[in-house]
């Protein structure tokens with residue numbers, strides 16, 4: 001397929017996402033199934049245009065002064081490729097499968113709306129209702145913080161120290177252009193996709209099948225190590241999901257002690273069994289029945305709450321979720337977070353630690369939750385988060401945003417990771 005056919009396909013998929021209110025990954029998959037003639041390079045290129053259009057929806061709509069799927073696909077392509085209207089029209093010429101080229105009226109509109117003159121909210125690439133949330137959380141940096149969530153993400157991996165070393169995995173993946181992560185000590189990274197390329201399918205590599213590494217964002221790796229799960233500990237991962245944090249803590253604990261991996265939704269836990277097996281984790285037990293935990297109240301050295309949240313910190317990877325998120329869902333997540341914190345905290349032993357994690361960049365889900373919990377639970381005290389960070393990442397204090405009391409914030413803009421918040425609270 002030529003560029004015209006790829007743009008036409010991207011427009012069709014964006015229409016489907018819009019009309020049927022469905023996740024981008026599903027719409028792309030369906031398109032692939034009904035267009036089997038398209039090769040893997042075409043699919044990757046189409047996927048890039050769709051994801052770029054969702055990441056840069058406001059900028060693309062601004063330069064075209066139009067929110068239609070065609071304007072979003074064209075606009076995002078112009079921005080990402082650094083093309084102007086004339087260059088794009090030249091690339092579409094004599095391509096029977098191409099959409100209508102950019103008209104002279106559209107070209108005039110594009111010329112009259114340069115991005116450097118766009119309002120802050122457009123450059124921030126976030127839904128209008130989220131602008132005050134970013135402003136509150138990030139002050140003067142809010143546009144840069146929100147805009148960084150519209151960049152293409154890298155592919156991050158955590159080396160499983162139970163089975164391999166960073167050198168060994170880097171060697172096994174040498175052809176992929178992998179390099180050591182800047183902050184996470186067991187991290188490896190393949191940079192963001194360039195142009196119309198794609199990330200290698202690292203999960204098809206024998207090294208992955210052998211359990212030498214997991215695909216895990218560097219921010220997720222960092223918050224897992226900030227829990228300070230250590231050999232011999234009794235740990236409760238209260239919102240374990242597919243086990244990303246449990247697997248990382250299991251390796252940090254050198255397969256000793258015990259991790260109870262609990263989740264209120266049984267089906268969310270389902271992938272953990274294969275993952276544990278592949279990674280060789282023998283100190284993790286999946287628990288789906290809350291009653292099985294009851295007898296362990298007040299017994300755990302460490303309780304980790306990787307709470308359900310808006311996921312705003314992951315918008316680089318799931319840009320469609322950004323436009324689906326509604327104010328009501330934020331309120332629901334906040335209510336769940338306070339309820340889960342209250343429940344989970346009962347399992348911390350005196351002298352033990354509660355670690356609160358979200359992949360959100362909003363104060364409503366982070367500082368506000370920590371503050372409210374501490375007010376309601378005077379037997380818990382925050383650890384010194386600056387000292388905690390320094391222990392793990394000496395000399396890197398300028399990277400994260402650290403509030404000694406409320407916790408540590410990671411973001412694409414500051415740490416080149418997904419957005420995360422981490423707070424550790426100790427029980428008297």
Ligand SMILES: C[S@@+](CC[C@H](N)C(=O)[O-])C[C@H]1O[C@@H](n2cnc3c(N)ncnc32)[C@H](O)[C@@H]1O
Nearest residue numbers: 239240241242243244245264265268306307308
């Ligand atoms: C952010 S995800 C967890 C991700 C996981 N820890 C990882 O690293 O892969 C949040 C999880 O919380 C679970 N959850 C939601 N409400 C809960 C509750 N009341 N109690 C325990 N888990 C809950 C969800 O099912 C979801 O799997």
